[in-house]
Amino acid sequence: MKLVVIGLGQCGSRIADEFARLNGRARSQRGIEIITGAFAVNTDATDLSGLQTIKADYQHRVLIGGRKTGGHGVGKINELGAEIAREDADKVVDSIRTARHFYESDAFLLIAGAAGGTGSGGLPVVTQYIKDRYADKPVYNIIVLPFEHEESTEDRTVYNTATCLKSSSSVADAVILVDNQRYVRKDFSLKNNIIKINALIVEPFYNLLCAGEEKKAKHIGAKLLDAGDIIQTLVGWTVIGYGKSQLPLLRLPFERTRSFRKKSTETHKGIQVMDEAISELSLRCNPADASRALYLLSAPAREMNMDVVKELGEYLKDIAPKAIIRNGDYPRERGMLDVTVILSELSDVEKVRQYYSESATFIHEVTKKQEEVEKKLRGIDEAGKDIPSLL
Ligand SMILES: Nc1nc2c(ncn2[C@@H]2O[C@H](COP(=O)(O)OP(=O)(O)OP(=O)(O)O)[C@@H](O)[C@H]2O)c(=O)[nH]1
Ligand SMILES: [Mg+2]
Numbered sequence: 001m002k003l004v005v006i007g008l009g010q011c012g013s014r015i016a017d018e019f020a021r022l023n024g025r026a027r028s029q030r031g032i033e034i035i036t037g038a039f040a041v042n043t044d045a046t047d048l049s050g051l052q053t054i055k056a057d058y059q060h061r062v063l064i065g066g067r068k069t070g071g072h073g074v075g076k077i078n079e080l081g082a083e084i085a086r087e088d089a090d091k092v093v094d095s096i097r098t099a100r101h102f103y104e105s106d107a108f109l110l111i112a113g114a115a116g117g118t119g120s121g122g123l124p125v126v127t128q129y130i131k132d133r134y135a136d137k138p139v140y141n142i143i144v145l146p147f148e149h150e151e152s153t154e155d156r157t158v159y160n161t162a163t164c165l166k167s168s169s170s171v172a173d174a175v176i177l178v179d180n181q182r183y184v185r186k187d188f189s190l191k192n193n194i195i196k197i198n199a200l201i202v203e204p205f206y207n208l209l210c211a212g213e214e215k216k217a218k219h220i221g222a223k224l225l226d227a228g229d230i231i232q233t234l235v236g237w238t239v240i241g242y243g244k245s246q247l248p249l250l251r252l253p254f255e256r257t258r259s260f261r262k263k264s265t266e267t268h269k270g271i272q273v274m275d276e277a278i279s280e281l282s283l284r285c286n287p288a289d290a291s292r293a294l295y296l297l298s299a300p301a302r303e304m305n306m307d308v309v310k311e312l313g314e315y316l317k318d319i320a321p322k323a324i325i326r327n328g329d330y331p332r333e334r335g336m337l338d339v340t341v342i343l344s345e346l347s348d349v350e351k352v353r354q355y356y357s358e359s360a361t362f363i364h365e366v367t368k369k370q371e372e373v374e375k376k377l378r379g380i381d382e383a384g385k386d387i388p389s390l391l
Pocket of ligand 2: 010074
């Protein structure tokens with residue numbers, strides 16, 4: 001599957017940069033392309049120049065709102081981010097169209113952090129704009145949810161997140177939710193290593209996007225997972241998970257591949273990795289709420305047999321009984337077995353509901369504060385009503 005990737009704001013741009021790097025890896029390791037164009041859109045000129053892989057010209061690093069913000073961002077005011085994106089959406093679309101292989105793209109993927117200003121406000125606006133322009137291609141969002149410490153120190157964090165989630169989910173074909181806090185939990189040292197978190201966020205997409213683009217027969221599985229399967233799976237609220245296991249590179253001569261014992265070890269390993277993918281989902285949710293799901297098993301051809309694929313399917317069916325499940329197997333190089341899982345069309349996401357209800361009280365407080373200020377101002381005006389004016 002080939003994507004046009006557009007990152008908005010600092011978070012989105014950095015993750016789009018990571019996708020550009022992923023494409024470099026696919027090209028050099030596998031001779032295939034999975035990204036037809038990677039773009040970064042920001043109101044902040046300095047952040048744009050800090051990227052590494054996205055082409056450094058003005059058509060790939062698109063500065064918006066230059067006049068309004070002087071190239072210094074919107075300081076977490078996502079209404080301003082939205083307004084600027086509305087004014088400059090044409091600039092973004094003009095850039096995308098120049099991508100050399102644009103017409104080979106299967107879908108758009110737009111990415112932003114929900115808690116900031118530029119990305120949070122720009123994401124739903126640009127998504128809507130692209131959907132209107134390219135009705136035949138699905139438009140997906142990755143929305144990155146803030147760290148816990150950001151939520152507790154700044155009310156605007158929750159409010160921005162809630163408005164971004166609500167607006168984006170009403171226009172995007174699917175919203176893939178990624179919770180920053182989950183990645184800290186996995187490895188606390190990551191708190192100070194956002195680059196590593198970004199690499200973990202994009203890793204599940206590598207085999208997922210590559211599988212359908214393979215040309216060599218030895219890398220085409222019994223059930224090829226292609227763009228069609230992914231498009232059929234991605235609907236509404238979505239999470240993604242990834243698990244992997246190293247395999248011994250050398251097989252001892254007495255280890256007979258066909259033996260019953262060997263087969264059951266492989267199945268066991270497959271289940272273990274699937275279990276890891278489910279426990280490490282990009283956001284905590286209840287798999288039973290999923291109406292669609294997908295899994296991709298990548299492993300050396302001789303480690304993969306239909307029993308493993310079938311067992312993985314049964315495992316997923318058990319935890320997501322309502323879901324229509326699509327699957328694929330992807331024969332890859334020696335030494336690694338990995339599983340990517342997508343749970344989609346989730347009927348409930350507790351974390352999203354939480355943002356909505358918390359920000360509802362915030363809206364109430366903001367209007368109350370505003371009314372108090374207005375009342376005080378009226379008081380001053382009243383007190384000065386008999387003073388002559390110089391104007
Ligand atoms: N995973 C990840 N999260 C990030 C990254 N950069 C920022 N964030 C998160 O994204 C949110 C802030 O969004 P930013 O992208 O910095 O804000 P922005 O869209 O540039 O908006 P303004 O700076 O307000 O104009 C916070 O919750 C950060 O924790 C990143 O590179 N990776
Ligand atoms: Mg910024």
